[in-house]
Amino acid sequence: MAPSEAQREDTALQHRLGVLTVSRVRRLSLLTDFDVWLFRSGRHFRLYEKLGSHLVKVDGVPGVYFAVWAPNAERVSVVGDFNNWNADEHVLVRREDGSGVWEGFVEHVEAGSLYKYRIVSHGGGYAAEKGDPFAFRWEEPPGNASIVWDLSYKWGDELWMKRRSEKNSLKAPISVYEVHLGSWGRGSSYVEVGEELARYVAEMGFTHVEFLPLMEHAFYGSWGYLTTGYFAPTNRYGAPQDFMRMVDVLHQSNVGVFLDWVPSHFPTDSFGLAYFDGSHLYEYDDQRMRVQPDWNSYVFDYRKGEVVSFLVSSALFWLDKYHVDGLRVDAVSSMLY
The missing domain is CATH 2.60.40.10 (Immunoglobulins)
Known part of the structure; x- marks a missing residue:
C-alpha cells in the first residue's frame, strides 16, 4: 500500500x-x-x-x-x-x-x-x-x-528469434492486426490473451499483431497513449513475465509482435516525470514548447542528452527484454513542430 x-x-x-x-x-x-x-x-x-x-x-x-x-x-x-x-x-x-x-x-x-x-x-x-x-x-x-522486480524468464521462441530479421524484412510479406488488449481480451490476462490471439491471428492469415501502448499508464481512457512507465508493461493484465509469455506464445505460433511506443509526450501526473526534481527536467522549460495542446501533456526536451538516452533506452528495452519485433512511433508531429 x-x-x-x-x-x-x-x-x-x-x-x-x-x-x-x-x-x-x-x-x-x-x-x-x-x-x-x-x-x-x-x-x-x-x-x-x-x-x-x-x-x-x-x-x-x-x-x-x-x-x-x-x-x-x-x-x-x-x-x-x-x-x-x-x-x-x-x-x-x-x-x-x-x-x-x-x-x-x-x-x-x-x-x-x-x-x-x-x-x-x-x-x-x-x-x-x-x-x-x-x-x-x-x-x-x-x-x-x-x-522492485526481476525480469528473469525462460524463453521458448529461439526459432523465431533466429529468423526474426528475415520475418521482419522489408522484402517479407507483412499483414498487421492492430489490438487494444483491454478491449479485445475484455479483462483477460496477458497469458489468456496470448493463447487465444495467437490462434485467431494465425487463422486469419496475419503475420504480426500491433498492440496499442501496453506501457504502464494511469488513465485507462488514454488507451495507453499517456505513458507513465516507459520500462514497464501495465500491471492491469499481469506481471512482466506474463507479458513475456504472451509474446513467447505469439512467436511460437509464427506471429510477430509490434508495440505502439510514445516518445512524443507524457502526462503531468504529480507522481510521474513532470517537474521531476523541482525543475523541468524531462520536458522543455519554455512553456510554448513544453505543452502538447491536444492532450494537455508535456513534450520531452530532446535537446538534453540524458533525455535522449532515456528514450532510446526505452525503445531498445522492449526489443531486448521482451523480444518485441518493432515499434510504431506515435505522434511524431509533436516531436517535430
Whole structure:
C-alpha cells in the first residue's frame, strides 16, 4: 500500500523537528565514468541496466541498488513499504561527477517491494514522491508506486528469434492486426490473451499483431497513449513475465509482435516525470514548447542528452527484454513542430 496522509505528515513533522534517523544506505554504483559520459551525451542505449532498481548482493547480503537522475535535488530518499515510507531512513548519495545521479544500496529489500523517490529540490521549495522512471513494474492504477522486480524468464521462441530479421524484412510479406488488449481480451490476462490471439491471428492469415501502448499508464481512457512507465508493461493484465509469455506464445505460433511506443509526450501526473526534481527536467522549460495542446501533456526536451538516452533506452528495452519485433512511433508531429 502507498503511504497514507498521516504517515506523510508524521515523517514531515519529524524532519522539521530534527528527529531524524541515520540513513542506512550503503555506497554502491553500477555506473562507470564511461556510462556517465554516454548518458550525458545521449549515447547510452542500455540505461535500464544502470538506473532504476536492481536486485543485487553486496558482500553476500541481498538487497536493491537504487539510482535516479535528479540534478536539481538537494536530497533524494527511497521510501517504501520496507521502511514505512520514512524519508529519513534511506537517503541516497549524490555522485560527485556532476551527473545529477543519486544512488545507493539498501539491504534486504526484496522483489515485490513498493517504493518511490522522495525528492526535495534545492532550497527546499519543492518536495514530491515520484515513481521510478526506470521501474520494471508499477502498481496497478489507481496505485502509482513503483515495484522492485526481476525480469528473469525462460524463453521458448529461439526459432523465431533466429529468423526474426528475415520475418521482419522489408522484402517479407507483412499483414498487421492492430489490438487494444483491454478491449479485445475484455479483462483477460496477458497469458489468456496470448493463447487465444495467437490462434485467431494465425487463422486469419496475419503475420504480426500491433498492440496499442501496453506501457504502464494511469488513465485507462488514454488507451495507453499517456505513458507513465516507459520500462514497464501495465500491471492491469499481469506481471512482466506474463507479458513475456504472451509474446513467447505469439512467436511460437509464427506471429510477430509490434508495440505502439510514445516518445512524443507524457502526462503531468504529480507522481510521474513532470517537474521531476523541482525543475523541468524531462520536458522543455519554455512553456510554448513544453505543452502538447491536444492532450494537455508535456513534450520531452530532446535537446538534453540524458533525455535522449532515456528514450532510446526505452525503445531498445522492449526489443531486448521482451523480444518485441518493432515499434510504431506515435505522434511524431509533436516531436517535430
